[in-house]
Amino acid sequence: MSEHIDVLDRRLALGGHVSLMHRLVRSPGALTSGAILLAFAAIAVFAPLLAPHDPYVQDISRRLLQPIGYARHDPVHLLGTDAFGRDYLSRLIYGTRVALIIGVCVMLLSGIVGTTLGMIAGFYGGRIDQILMFVINTRLALPVFLVAMAVVVVFGASLLVTILILGLFQWDRFVIVARSATQQSVGLDYVQAARAIGASGARILATEILPNILDALIVIATIEMAYAILLESALSFLGFGVQEPTASWGLMLAQARQYMFFDAWLLYIPGLSLLILVLAINVFGDSLRDLLGRGNGR
Numbered sequence: 001m002s003e004h005i006d007v008l009d010r011r012l013a014l015g016g017h018v019s020l021m022h023r024l025v026r027s028p029g030a031l032t033s034g035a036i037l038l039a040f041a042a043i044a045v046f047a048p049l050l051a052p053h054d055p056y057v058q059d060i061s062r063r064l065l066q067p068i069g070y071a072r073h074d075p076v077h078l079l080g081t082d083a084f085g086r087d088y089l090s091r092l093i094y095g096t097r098v099a100l101i102i103g104v105c106v107m108l109l110s111g112i113v114g115t116t117l118g119m120i121a122g123f124y125g126g127r128i129d130q131i132l133m134f135v136i137n138t139r140l141a142l143p144v145f146l147v148a149m150a151v152v153v154v155f156g157a158s159l160l161v162t163i164l165i166l167g168l169f170q171w172d173r174f175v176i177v178a179r180s181a182t183q184q185s186v187g188l189d190y191v192q193a194a195r196a197i198g199a200s201g202a203r204i205l206a207t208e209i210l211p212n213i214l215d216a217l218i219v220i221a222t223i224e225m226a227y228a229i230l231l232e233s234a235l236s237f238l239g240f241g242v243q244e245p246t247a248s249w250g251l252m253l254a255q256a257r258q259y260m261f262f263d264a265w266l267l268y269i270p271g272l273s274l275l276i277l278v279l280a281i282n283v284f285g286d287s288l289r290d291l292l293g294r295g296n297g298r
Helices: 002-026 028-045 088-124 126-140 144-155 159-168 172-186 189-196 201-238 249-255 265-295
Strands: none
Touching: 028 088, 028 265, 088 126, 088 159, 088 172, 088 201, 088 249, 088 265, 126 172, 144 159, 144 201, 159 201, 172 201, 189 201, 201 249, 201 265, 249 265
């Protein structure tokens, strides 16, 4: 009997995923933003193949060449060169890889920490919930940006330090959503049935509650990913994030400040790329939230 129930549960889950995919394909916002995200992901993965030049090679004799369409351009460099003579298109492509690596890694790290704390607080309640809520309130009292700058001053700036700082200080939304969703699920029949057969708390959280609150967490994950990319760009712009010679959109914006009145394209190109990527992530997250809410009858 239990085997038949398991098979039925798998079929229902598969049907739900197929239905969600069908709704995603039929949603213009989700389809467009999803296609843009796939394009950015492909650029990040195949950066070494797509970049026409080495993004780290400097040639001062070819510095500040303008993109095609301007008077001072070179067909060899489609988007021109920066102040060090490095190919701007190549640095833009490698900057896509840095942005997505930080966005995905920070989202995963903060998601694991926040979801774990939130589910434990919501499931056990009582003193454990009070202690974890105190930790959450303490975290909310610490501005991520200022803490990140302070940590960088102590430990130095690098890609790894940036990921760890943002990942370990950006889990508050995951905690709040996971805690609330877990509290709503604790009294449901399937959780009570799992308790009745002697399942441990850890097993109930991992196999019963987590799959049922995953929809809400996925939406939060898209928000956190976009926020992490913006934070990294801001930190790099101020000199507290990714450092030279790593290609980063924030660094490209910082280096272009002194040329904004003469070669404004140095700002427009990475700034527009950052805008499109973050906007695509947010639109995809909003579309996913609407579709999941509609599928759950809300």
